[in-house]
Amino acid sequence: MAGRSSGHTAGAFDIRTVIALLFAIYGVVLAIVGVVQPQAEIDKAAGVNINLWAGIGMVVFAVVFVAWARLRPIVVPDEAERGASPE
Template sequence: MAEKKKAGAFDIRIVIATLVGIYGVVLTVLGIVEKQAEIDKAAGININLWGGIGMLVFTAVFVAWARLRPIAVPIDEKPADE
């Protein structure tokens, strides 16, 4: 039986979560420091803040998914030249 190894940092879900998380932090910070005049342009909704929070929630879900259901990569025990 072949052994299995976790994909770890090479799991695409972690890469996607990292990128979305970075954007989420930036948008959340921008939403916190946003001027009221800019918020009024968007019908009174602080869209940067809500968008950033949504992205951070998305990031948390992806990281939890990757941790709870890791991808197992089979390791072939035979050498490649056989």
């Protein structure tokens, strides 16, 4: 894996990190709404607290995306290695 050693990682600019952040924010909001919503609203959804379960699912999805971004980072080549030859 000699090609992976040169360059630097995309870090916070990796699209997977941005997607994970958005899913985490919406997931936490949904989980909070699911915890504080009245029982009458849960009964309308056939007794399933769908906001809570969807929020938990979104947070788990965000954790998977962050793990994927950490385990398989995108390597951005350095400026000198991009082949910046005059044409």
